[in-house]
Amino acid sequence: MRLIAGVDIGNSTTEVCVGEAAGDGRIRFLSEASRRTTGTKGTEANVHGIKAALDDAMSRAGYPVSDLELIRINEAAPVIGDTAMETITQTVITESSMIGHNPSTPAGAGQAVGYLISLEHLMQGQQGTPYIVTASAKHGYEEVAGEINRLQGVLQIEGMILQADEAVLVENRLNKKIPILDEVREIGMVPEGKLAAIEVALPGQPVRMLSNPYGIATLLELTPEETQTVIPIAKSLIGKQSAVVIKTPHGNVQENKLPAGKLFIKSDRRHVIDIDEGADRIMELLKTAGAVTDIDGEPDTNVGNMLSGIKKGMAKVSHEPEKEIRITDILAVDTLAPVEVGGALAGETCMEKAVGIAAMVKTQKLPMQQIASRLSQELGVAVKVAGVEAVMASLGALTTPGTKLPLAILDMGGGSTDAALIDENGSIRMTHQAGAGELVTMLIGTELGLSERAVAEQIKRYPLAKVESLYHIRMENGLMRFFEEAVDPRYFGHVVLLAGDEMIRIDEGIPMEKIAAVRREAKRKVFMPNAMRALSKVAPGGELRRIPNVVLVGGCAEDFEIPEMLMESLADYQIVCGRGNIRKTQGPRNAVATGLVLSHLGGN
C-alpha cells in the first residue's frame, strides 16, 4: 500500500488530501483536512500549518504521518495580495461642535435654540435670554422637572439635554413642553455659555434641520462662510434621531486637505489617472494599458501613501528590498468610509467617498523547495514540489461530476481570483487577478464602520436573522424559524448571524437590511469585475462566449451567495457555470490538493 498526500498552500488556508495508490493504477482517496495557513504563503513559516493539516488528515485515515510514501506540494503561484483603503477627501475641521445620536426615547419633537446652562447654574440665569438646560444623571427626573417648572415662568427655557435616559419621564411632568434629548453620556463635554441648537426628530423620521447646512445656518444665524464649514457636521447628523450643534466661535479653523492624488500605471508607457475619477475609470484604463510592470501613486497623496504602504508590507513579508517590489495588478472599488468629524463630542463620524484597493505583487519564484526540504527533514517523508497550481486545480476540478474538457476554473480565494483554461490537448492558459475574499471583508468592515475585522469576516460568511421573540427568529429571506426552548434573552431584538446551529450576536445596532445590502454589494463589487477580468484573459481570443463551462473552486466558491451571483451574470454569455464538487464529496474545496494526488499517477 502506498499513501500519497497532496498539500495546497493558499493565502488563507492550507489543504491536504490523502490518497492510496492501488495496484491497478487507480487512486483511492482516504481523507482530507484544512488548516489556516501559518505565515505568508510560500515561506518556511508554512511548515507548521502543513504539519498540523497532515496530522489531521492522516489520523482521519487511520495511519501515522510516517506511513506516507510521498508528499506532493504545489508550486504556488508567485503572487501575494494585500488590501488598503483610503478616503479621497479629507474632512475639514469646523468651528462648531456637535453631538448626534439615536437615543431610543427622546421627548418633545421639535427644535430649539439657546445658550447652554447647567441645572446647577440655572438660578443665575438672565431674564430674556433663551436657555438650553443641561442636567447630569445625578439629578432625578422629579427634581429636574420640578426645577424647570419652577423657573419656566421667570426664565426662557427652550430645551434640555439630559445625561440619564429620562427624557419622557421629565417631559411628562413639565407644564410647558420643550424638546428634550437624553442619554448624552458625555454631558461634561458640553460647554456652558455657548449658543446651541438642539433638535428632536418626529417619531419615525430623522432630524431635518440640523442635518441640513442651511437649517444649521437658520438656527444659529451663520454667515455664508460659516455655513460652508458646517457641511461635515450636517452630513454626520443625517439619519439621527436627535442632535445638538454648538457654536464655538473661537474654535480652531483648520483646513487640512491631503490631495487624493494620481495613480501611475507603467506598461510599455506610463499611464496617469486621477484617483478622483473613480474605480470604474481606473479599471478601464488598466484593461487597456496592456502588460503592467508596476503601479505607483503620486508621492505625499492619499493614494501614494496607500500604495507605498502596501509595498512596504510586501517587502517585509517577502524579504525583498522595497524598490524591487512591483505591483502588477490592482482591483479598485468605490466605497464609503467613516471619517471622524472635527468638533464631534462623542466620536461621531460621517461617511466619505473612499477607494478600496487590492494589490497583487509578483514575487521572485517562491522558495517552495526550501519548504519541501524542511518538511522532509522534520517528517522523514519524501517531499516533492510538483505541478503548477492552476493545472493541479483544473485536474482536481475535473473530478466534479458533469465536467469535461475544455474546462475553465475560477479559483476565488482570499488574496486573488485566478482563472485557468485547459483544452483537450492539455494546453493551459492562466491568470491571476488581485482582489478576492480579503477585500470583501475590508469593504464590509469599513462601510459598516465595524471596529473588529473578525466581525466583518463573520458577516461575510453567514446569513442574517433577527430575533423577534424568545421563541422565533426571522431570517433575511423573510422565513421564520421557531425554537422549542426560549433563546437567551441577551439575543432578544438583536440582529444575529446564523453560523450553523450557533447564533452570533451583532452588537453594532445596524439594521439587518443595511448589513445585508452592504454585504451583497461588497461581494458584487469584488467578484463581478474580477470574474469577468480573469475569464476574458484566459478565453480564446478574449471572448467569454468561447468558454463552454466554468467550475468555481476555492474558499469563496463555498460562500452562500457569491456562486449564485456569478452564475446569473455568466448565464448571459451562455456559459455553464457552477460550484465545483471535487471528488463528488468535497464541494469546491480541496481541488489543488486532489489534483496533486491525481497527478502522481500521470507523472508515473
Add this chain to the structure above:
Amino acid sequence: MTAKEPRILIYAWSPDAEALKQVCAGIEEEGVPVQVLLQSQDTLDNLAYEAAQESVLGSGIGMIQKDIALQLAGCPKGKNVFTYTDAAEFECRNIGANSARAVKRLPFRI
C-alpha cells in the same frame, strides 16, 4: 376590569413602594402604558406568569417587596425572562424598561 386594554401588568403582593415607582418609571420612559394590580399572597413565579397571561401585550411583572420577575406570555411558568431578588434601583428601572422593550421588540437593556 380594565385588564383587556393594551397594558403591561404588574401583579404585586406587598411591594416596596420605591422599587415599584422605579419599575413604573422604567416603563413610562419607554412610553408603554402600565397598570399595577395588588394581589393576595402568592409566589413570585405565579404573579409574573399570571400578569403576562392576562396582559394583552403579553408582558407582565410579578413583584414581592423588592423581588421582581419579568415574564412574557407563552413562556412556561417559573422560566422568567429576568428575576431579581432585592433589586437595586437601576435593576428596577431596567426590568421596567425591558418589559416595555419586549413589547416594542427592542433589545433588552442588560
